[in-house]
Amino acid sequence: MSQELLNVHNLCVRIEEKEILKGLDLSIGEGETHVIMGPNGAGKSTLGNTLMGKEEYEVTSGEVTFEGENLLDMATDERAKKGLFMTFQNPIEVPGVRLSEFTRSACEAVGNRMSLWNFKKAAQEQMKVLNMDPSYLDRELNLGFSGGEKKKAEIFQLLMLKPKLAILDETDSGLDVDAVRIVSEGVRAYQEQVGGSLLIITHSTKILESLKVDKVHVIVDGKVVAEGDEKLVGEINDNGFEKYMKA
Amino acid sequence: MSEEKTYVEDINRTIYDVIDDDSDAFKLEQGLTEEIVRQISDQKQDPEWMRDFRLNCLKLYNKSQHPNWGPSIEGLDMNVIYTYVRPNTKMQHTWDEVPEDIKNTFERLGIPQAERTSLAGVGAQYDSELVYHNMQKEVEEQGVVYCDFESALKGEYADLIHEKFMTLLPPTDHRYNALHGAVWSGGSFVYVPKGVKVSVPLQSYFRLNAKGAGQFEHTLIIVEDDADLHFIEGCSAPKYNVANLHSGCVELFVGKNAKLRYSTIESWSKNMYNLNSKRALVEEGGRMEWVSGSFGSHVSYLYPSTILKGDNSTMEYTGIAFAGAGQDLDTGMKVVHLGKNTSSVVNTKSISKNGGINTTRTSVQVMPQAKGAKSIVSCESLMLDSESKSDTIPVMDIRTDDADVGHEATIGSISDEAVFYMMSRGMSEEDARALIVSGFADNVSRELPMEYAAEMNNLIRLEMKGTIG
Numbered sequence: 001m002s003q004e005l006l007n008v009h010n011l012c013v014r015i016e017e018k019e020i021l022k023g024l025d026l027s028i029g030e031g032e033t034h035v036i037m038g039p040n041g042a043g044k045s046t047l048g049n050t051l052m053g054k055e056e057y058e059v060t061s062g063e064v065t066f067e068g069e070n071l072l073d074m075a076t077d078e079r080a081k082k083g084l085f086m087t088f089q090n091p092i093e094v095p096g097v098r099l100s101e102f103t104r105s106a107c108e109a110v111g112n113r114m115s116l117w118n119f120k121k122a123a124q125e126q127m128k129v130l131n132m133d134p135s136y137l138d139r140e141l142n143l144g145f146s147g148g149e150k151k152k153a154e155i156f157q158l159l160m161l162k163p164k165l166a167i168l169d170e171t172d173s174g175l176d177v178d179a180v181r182i183v184s185e186g187v188r189a190y191q192e193q194v195g196g197s198l199l200i201i202t203h204s205t206k207i208l209e210s211l212k213v214d215k216v217h218v219i220v221d222g223k224v225v226a227e228g229d230e231k232l233v234g235e236i237n238d239n240g241f242e243k244y245m246k247a
Numbered sequence: 248m249s250e251e252k253t254y255v256e257d258i259n260r261t262i263y264d265v266i267d268d269d270s271d272a273f274k275l276e277q278g279l280t281e282e283i284v285r286q287i288s289d290q291k292q293d294p295e296w297m298r299d300f301r302l303n304c305l306k307l308y309n310k311s312q313h314p315n316w317g318p319s320i321e322g323l324d325m326n327v328i329y330t331y332v333r334p335n336t337k338m339q340h341t342w343d344e345v346p347e348d349i350k351n352t353f354e355r356l357g358i359p360q361a362e363r364t365s366l367a368g369v370g371a372q373y374d375s376e377l378v379y380h381n382m383q384k385e386v387e388e389q390g391v392v393y394c395d396f397e398s399a400l401k402g403e404y405a406d407l408i409h410e411k412f413m414t415l416l417p418p419t420d421h422r423y424n425a426l427h428g429a430v431w432s433g434g435s436f437v438y439v440p441k442g443v444k445v446s447v448p449l450q451s452y453f454r455l456n457a458k459g460a461g462q463f464e465h466t467l468i469i470v471e472d473d474a475d476l477h478f479i480e481g482c483s484a485p486k487y488n489v490a491n492l493h494s495g496c497v498e499l500f501v502g503k504n505a506k507l508r509y510s511t512i513e514s515w516s517k518n519m520y521n522l523n524s525k526r527a528l529v530e531e532g533g534r535m536e537w538v539s540g541s542f543g544s545h546v547s548y549l550y551p552s553t554i555l556k557g558d559n560s561t562m563e564y565t566g567i568a569f570a571g572a573g574q575d576l577d578t579g580m581k582v583v584h585l586g587k588n589t590s591s592v593v594n595t596k597s598i599s600k601n602g603g604i605n606t607t608r609t610s611v612q613v614m615p616q617a618k619g620a621k622s623i624v625s626c627e628s629l630m631l632d633s634e635s636k637s638d639t640i641p642v643m644d645i646r647t648d649d650a651d652v653g654h655e656a657t658i659g660s661i662s663d664e665a666v667f668y669m670m671s672r673g674m675s676e677e678d679a680r681a682l683i684v685s686g687f688a689d690n691v692s693r694e695l696p697m698e699y700a701a702e703m704n705n706l707i708r709l710e711m712k713g714t715i716g
Binding site for chain 2: 052055075076079081085086091094095097102105106109110140141161
């Protein structure tokens with residue numbers, strides 16, 4: 001059993017007046033890859049945003065620890081500095097800020113300081129993994145990027161920042177088969193190069209095909225209703241969530 | 248916003264705010280009288296025509312009124328402004344000869360450093376007079392003249408200056424041109440002969456140190472046919488609790504197929520009334536480029552204007568204004584299309600925070616003979632909070648039937664989503680906001696030489712410090 005990295009206990013979260021998470025439990029060990037599946041509206045993205053500390057997500061009860069420390073007390077940037085990372089479903093466009101400049105500032109912020117030369121070298125290597133043209137480094141952050149390019153840029157940052165735990169929030173949604181394959185390769189590179197943990201939030205299974213998965217959690221109506229190993233992915237692929245929604 | 252934040256901003260301007268002791272400087276009395284104008288003229292050993300010009304301007308000034316539009320300038324009382332303050336030194340050609348405290352001030356501002364690495368020539372004005380002027384030998388050998396205005400009035404191009412002085416900015420135009428004509432002092436004259444391309448920029452830096460003083464430098468640049476020049480102007484002053492006044496004039500003559508780029512980074516202190524006038528006249532096929540960063544001053548009235556006189560002449564204006572607490576910046580630009588197939592491209596950006604006010608005025612005039620004119624104006628505003636103000640006032644006066652004219656204005660704020668996104672990458676809220684604002688200003692900083700882009704980003708960072716509650 002690996003060392004525990006993230007522990008979520010009885011987490012209840014609401015947005016405005018609506019209760020979304022209703023007592024969720026989850027535990028992720030170092031180097032493990034976990035998958036969260038569930039129908040639309042189950043609270044999957046709420047979990048990701050709450051772990052990252054987004055303001056409008058109000059924790060009404062429960063605990064979350066990261067390496068034994070209370071995560072809920074920390075601001076979003078502190079969480080990132082501790083080694084937490086999330087890819088966004090819809091990465092924000094920031095005019096005038098270059099992808100390279102942004103990523104380098106982020107690397108510095110999380111304590112991954114490099115000389116400009118080393119940064120460029122590392123950036124170009126990671127772009128190769130993601131089949132991205134290095135000219136993307138000089139482009140304005142996410143501006144005019146296609147859906148697939150945005151997702152690749154997110155995985156690029158993941159590979160550069162080397163967090164301890166990466167939350168992938170619907171990284172595969174809206175991508176064509178080739179883009180999913182490349183993103184999946186990027187994620188595998190993260191597993192291999194960094195050996196970090198993953199929490200993959202998805203409602204499809206394509207991205208998981210080439211990844212080693214340790215545990216699958218099915219969320220319905222704000223709670224974990226089933227857990228299992230990789231085989232659960234196949235089962236949901238065949239039968240959907242219906243069985244769990246009745247439960 | 249709390250007072251504490253204002254305090255934080257103020258102490259963060261340290262490199263601009265160091266005040267030198269001016270007890271040994273020579274000052275004329277406060278106020279504006281014929282006697283004072285005569286004394287300035289004596290001090291400067293003006294040619295006779297200039298003395299008469301000054302006295303005539305004073306008459307015009309006395310008959311003129313404050314502008315009845317734009318921000319209030321009630322806090323400006325000419326009766327208490329020192330119009331002439333001469334530092335206790337002659338103009339030098341090496342920094343070693345410049346008095347220690349003045350030299351240190353310019354060192355802090357990075358001027359001698361920039362001169363060594365990236366400029367072909369430097370002029371440094373301190374209060375009313377130039378304290379330093381120097382130009383690289385190679386540039387001088389090309390026939391380029393870059394010198395203080397007083398020397399120029401007695402030099403090789405004295406007649407040319409007499410012919411051109413305040414013809415683009417006539418003292419009859421408005422009250423502060425008249426004031427300038429009466430009490431102007433310092434500034435630079437640049438002459439670039441036909442066909443000469445000055446590959447490295449020239450820079451003049453204007454530092455106003457004396458409390459309650461005015462700075463009235465005159466810049467006259469003549470770029471002859473087929474020549475090319477980049478001129479940079481920097482300005483700053485320490486903060487006082489009384490009003491200071493800057494009322495400079497910049498007159499630019501761009502010859503046939505010549506190109507002039509005029510870049511300004513202005514970080515006047517926030518007790519400054521910046522009532523500055525700039526105008527360029529462009530001949531056939533010539534090109535005028537303005538790059539303008541306005542960060543300082545309490546009140547600004549600043550609208551560099553361009554007359555596209557010759558056929559096929561072009562103009563591009565890229566400007567940014569940043570207004571914080573207590574600042575009312577009325578900026579913009581004006582272009583007049585006279586020649587055929589002339590074109591203008593205008594990009595302005597404004598940032599307002601902590602109750603700062605930005606007003607962006609743009610004026611595009613296409614005269615009847617200016618067939619085939621094209622003009623695109625884009626004004627973008629960024630509001631950092633709900634107590635700040637931003638206004639865009641475009642004027643278009645089109646007198647042809649084939650002009651291609653466009654105007655677009657947008658206003659935006661920093662979204663919580665964007666800040667959250669950046670914070671999820673480890674950046675503090677303050678850094679996230681500063682990065683977004685730097686990005687907004689990016690099209691301006693990319694037009695500047697590297698050192699100045701860095702200075703501008705630094706100014707943005709200073710301005711963004713302490714904006715978060």
